[in-house]
Amino acid sequence: MPKILVVDDAAFMRLRVAKLLTENGYEVLEAGDGQEGVDQYKKNKPDLVLMDITMPVMDGITAVQEIKKHDPNAVVVMCSALGQQTMVMNSVKAGAKDFIVKPYQPEKILDTIKRFIG
Amino acid sequence: MGLQFDASPDEIKLFLEEAEEHLQLLEEDLVRLEKEKDNQELLQAIFRAAHTLKGSSATLGHQRMAQLTHGMENILDKVRKGQLSITTPIMDVLLEGLDFLKVLKEEIETLEESDVDLEKILGSLSKAAAGGQTASSAAEGKLATIPEGSTAVTEVAAAVQAAEPAVPSMALDWDEKDHVTRGKKQGKMAYSILVNLAETSEMLSVRALLTLMALRENGEIVKSIPSSEEIEREEATSVLHVALISDRAKDQIVHVLKELPDVVRVEAAPLDITREEAGASAPDGVTVAKTTVAANEQANAPLPKDETPGNGNGSAKIKDTKIAKVSRTVRVDVELLDNLMNLVGELVIDRTRLAQLLGALESKYDSNDLVEDLNRTSVHIGRVTTLLQEEIMKARMLPVESLFNKFPRMMRDLSQQAGKDIEFIMEGQETELDRSIIEEIGDPLIHLLRNAVDHAIEPPEERVAKGKKPQGYVKLSARHEENHIIISVKEDGRGIDPDKIRASAVKKGIITEEVARRLNDQEAINLIFASGLSTAAKVSEVSGRGVGMDVVRNNLEKVNGSVEIVTELGKGTEFIIKLPLTLAIIRALMVSVDSRVYAIPLGSVLETIRLTDGQIKEINKREAIVVRGRVLPLLRVKELFNHQTRGVRESGKTFVVVVNLGGQQMGLVVDSLIGEQEVVIKTLGKFIGDVQGVAGATILGDGSVALIVDVPSLVKKVVKVG
Numbered sequence: 001m002p003k004i005l006v007v008d009d010a011a012f013m014r015l016r017v018a019k020l021l022t023e024n025g026y027e028v029l030e031a032g033d034g035q036e037g038v039d040q041y042k043k044n045k046p047d048l049v050l051m052d053i054t055m056p057v058m059d060g061i062t063a064v065q066e067i068k069k070h071d072p073n074a075v076v077v078m079c080s081a082l083g084q085q086t087m088v089m090n091s092v093k094a095g096a097k098d099f100i101v102k103p104y105q106p107e108k109i110l111d112t113i114k115r116f117i118g
Numbered sequence: 119m120g121l122q123f124d125a126s127p128d129e130i131k132l133f134l135e136e137a138e139e140h141l142q143l144l145e146e147d148l149v150r151l152e153k154e155k156d157n158q159e160l161l162q163a164i165f166r167a168a169h170t171l172k173g174s175s176a177t178l179g180h181q182r183m184a185q186l187t188h189g190m191e192n193i194l195d196k197v198r199k200g201q202l203s204i205t206t207p208i209m210d211v212l213l214e215g216l217d218f219l220k221v222l223k224e225e226i227e228t229l230e231e232s233d234v235d236l237e238k239i240l241g242s243l244s245k246a247a248a249g250g251q252t253a254s255s256a257a258e259g260k261l262a263t264i265p266e267g268s269t270a271v272t273e274v275a276a277a278v279q280a281a282e283p284a285v286p287s288m289a290l291d292w293d294e295k296d297h298v299t300r301g302k303k304q305g306k307m308a309y310s311i312l313v314n315l316a317e318t319s320e321m322l323s324v325r326a327l328l329t330l331m332a333l334r335e336n337g338e339i340v341k342s343i344p345s346s347e348e349i350e351r352e353e354a355t356s357v358l359h360v361a362l363i364s365d366r367a368k369d370q371i372v373h374v375l376k377e378l379p380d381v382v383r384v385e386a387a388p389l390d391i392t393r394e395e396a397g398a399s400a401p402d403g404v405t406v407a408k409t410t411v412a413a414n415e416q417a418n419a420p421l422p423k424d425e426t427p428g429n430g431n432g433s434a435k436i437k438d439t440k441i442a443k444v445s446r447t448v449r450v451d452v453e454l455l456d457n458l459m460n461l462v463g464e465l466v467i468d469r470t471r472l473a474q475l476l477g478a479l480e481s482k483y484d485s486n487d488l489v490e491d492l493n494r495t496s497v498h499i500g501r502v503t504t505l506l507q508e509e510i511m512k513a514r515m516l517p518v519e520s521l522f523n524k525f526p527r528m529m530r531d532l533s534q535q536a537g538k539d540i541e542f543i544m545e546g547q548e549t550e551l552d553r554s555i556i557e558e559i560g561d562p563l564i565h566l567l568r569n570a571v572d573h574a575i576e577p578p579e580e581r582v583a584k585g586k587k588p589q590g591y592v593k594l595s596a597r598h599e600e601n602h603i604i605i606s607v608k609e610d611g612r613g614i615d616p617d618k619i620r621a622s623a624v625k626k627g628i629i630t631e632e633v634a635r636r637l638n639d640q641e642a643i644n645l646i647f648a649s650g651l652s653t654a655a656k657v658s659e660v661s662g663r664g665v666g667m668d669v670v671r672n673n674l675e676k677v678n679g680s681v682e683i684v685t686e687l688g689k690g691t692e693f694i695i696k697l698p699l700t701l702a703i704i705r706a707l708m709v710s711v712d713s714r715v716y717a718i719p720l721g722s723v724l725e726t727i728r729l730t731d732g733q734i735k736e737i738n739k740r741e742a743i744v745v746r747g748r749v750l751p752l753l754r755v756k757e758l759f760n761h762q763t764r765g766v767r768e769s770g771k772t773f774v775v776v777v778n779l780g781g782q783q784m785g786l787v788v789d790s791l792i793g794e795q796e797v798v799i800k801t802l803g804k805f806i807g808d809v810q811g812v813a814g815a816t817i818l819g820d821g822s823v824a825l826i827v828d829v830p831s832l833v834k835k836v837v838k839v840g
């Protein structure tokens with residue numbers, strides 16, 4: 001079962017995404033901020049990371065950099081709000097593979113994940 | 119009108135919990151921000167709260183909430199970037215937005231759509247946001263509404279759409295042509311590729327960059343329009359024109375591109391550099407498009423490049439990790455904690471019972487090994503039970519901050535309304551208190567704070583006339599003191615005049631003139647807690663104290679708390695509230711009367727006195743004793759609970775337990791003192807109903823039931839008669 005790490009400081013958002021993903025046959029790991037996300041990544045080596053941007057402790061862009069340092073092949077997909085283009089751009093430059101804009105459409109999340117890990 | 123959200127009950131519950139946290143943070147921190155304008159960390163936290171609320175509410179499908187939070191976030195973002203500064207009007211509109219947010223949150227709880235009109239606040243928000251940048255007000259208006267799903271059409275994309283070039287042609291300079299020639303020599307193909315991205319694509323520039331990156335995985339990019347630098351500067355269009363050399367077949371590349379998100383059309387043709395000779399300029403269409411976009415982007419908001427937090431910024435990163443403490447918390451239903459507390463209560467009772475049984479065993483089988491063993495185990499169980507009890511109590515504790523949070527905002531508004539200049543100070547927010555107590559003391563504190571603003575603190579002119587500073591203060595503080603929490607509301611206002619209280623109490627018919635004369639000043643001041651006195655508006659004006667002080671005391675007593683007043687006329691008043699740490703378990707003085715055991719909450723016990731013969735006097739038709747020159751009215755527990763008296767006890771063996779409530783003291787006459795003990799409070803419930811003078815019951819170690827004496831109601835009874 002492919003493992004997906006959901007990093008978001010809003011537990012509500014994590015719950016929503018986690019539910020969708022488990023219903024579609026993915027194993028879900030969760031982290032509540034960027035630092036926790038990096039730690040989880042190192043520990044559990046997920047197949048894909050869904051990464052929020054605005055988070056306390058460590059933001060999503062820094063987290064992508066850290067994860068990429070640890071594993072250059074990491075697949076990180078940014079989850080952002082509409083007005084955050086500059087940040088998403090920087091995340092992509094830091095190695096994020098794609099992005100999804102909140103509010104998510106379920107099909108879009110699933111499509112995006114499928115493109116990377118089938 | 120009924121509302122429906124596309125979310126399960128769990129999800130809605132979690133949403134509400136988080137929303138509440140964010141609203142509370144906003145409530146407290148926005149007001150703080152007004153004072154600490156340069157506190158970047160504070161500002162970031164506020165921004166995050168608004169931002170997260172926006173994301174979550176949009177995901178929940180609460181569009182109006184998403185719009186409102188977006189409007190607020192927009193302002194905060196500009197403040198963050200230094201494009202706006204925190205002024206009173208900006209703060210007002212943010213706080214107003216917060217009020218609306220609360221209503222919208224309630225909609226989710228009730229599933230009833232409220233009739234709030236968001237038009238006005240959304241207007242004020244975008245107007246406030248435009249304040250920093252009048253030039254872009256049109257663009258702001260556009261941003262203030264969240265486009266729904268895929269129907270979002272960005273202005274940029276639309277503007278560019280018209281300028282789409284029809285044919286993929288590419289002008290190359292000498293260097294680029296050389297690049298193509300070298301590639302061809304290696305047996306590679308050169309293509310001119312035109313990619314159309316969906317005009318509805320969100321974050322077109324990022325999408326363009328990702329598309330470019332996908333192309334790079336399939337060959338070498340000789341040139342692209344827009345260039346990757348332009349794309350990274352967010353100047354992309356929905357048309358991407360690329361000259362690529364690759365060893366892959368055209369169809370293969372087209373196929374890869376068509377699989378990419380937001381790619382709606384791909385056209386590729388072999389690139390013939392000989393035909394491109396003349397034109398060093400790009401096709402007109404593309405150039406025009408670029409210009410249009412650049413203009414639009416500038417109008418929107420030229421962002422400083424380095425605004426991104428933590429991106430390649432070494433020092434910022436170090437700062438971040440310094441506070442990077444991963445919190446490991448779970449959410450637990452309060453009910454679960456209550457159940458745990460009850461179960462531990464049972465354990466506490468069994469522990470006492472076990473100790474008693476052991477005592478019996480020990481006296482029967484002296485130094486038996488098994489008994490010794492049992493003893494050790496029992497001691498251990500006792501210790502573990504105590505620890506367990508402490509841990510669960512800790513889990514029930516919340517910092518009073520969760521309650522105090524809302525006060526700065528309230529005080530700000532109240533002061534403004536009353537036209538008073540008041541500095542509101544809070545201290546000890548980290549002090550922890552049982553959550554059920556926190557729930558109960560909210561109203562009393564609001565009463566006290568409101569009264570402080572409305573009645574106690576004088577208007578600036580009056581203060582100046584009195585030789586005081588024009589600005590008054592109200593200080594709300596919490597601290598731990600032994601087994602209690604002390605919450606104090608202190609101000610430097612008018613102070614309470616005991617004579618005025620006496621006069622109005624007589625006028626209201628609460629006491630007779632004679633009684634009024636007999637009351638000392640403290641007793642007179644305590645009359646403001648009497649029902650009937652403080653509810654009269656007239657009195658509140660005269661006394662400088664307001665509405666519902668009886669409610670204050672009653673609410674506090676409900677949680678075994680008490681309140682005392684320290685006041686000095688002309689200088690100010692302090693209300694000192696004393697609260698137990700928890701409700702479920704209290705320390706009590708165990709006493710016996712006719713071999714029945716009673717528990718008197720230790721919080722209200724001042725001292726115990728052994729009575730000597732003839733010490734009891736009759737004063738004002740009531741039994742009393744004189745202690746250190748003061749008359750102490752007595753109440754015989756025996757009579758209170760209608761014991762069938764079997765013979766008269768020798769008075770030499772009688773004790774008086776002196777109890778205190780808000781400065782009023784009285785003595786409870788009991789037969790003997792057993793000692794202090796922790797008792798688990800059980801409510802009497804429907805079996806017995808409301809018994810006068812009884813606060814509850816507890817089960818003793820031997821399984822028998824002891825009543826817990828309700829000191830407040832007894833004191834009131836005696837004082838009223840007096």
Ligand SMILES: [Mg+2]
Pocket residue numbers: 008009010052053054055170
């Ligand atoms: Mg977030």
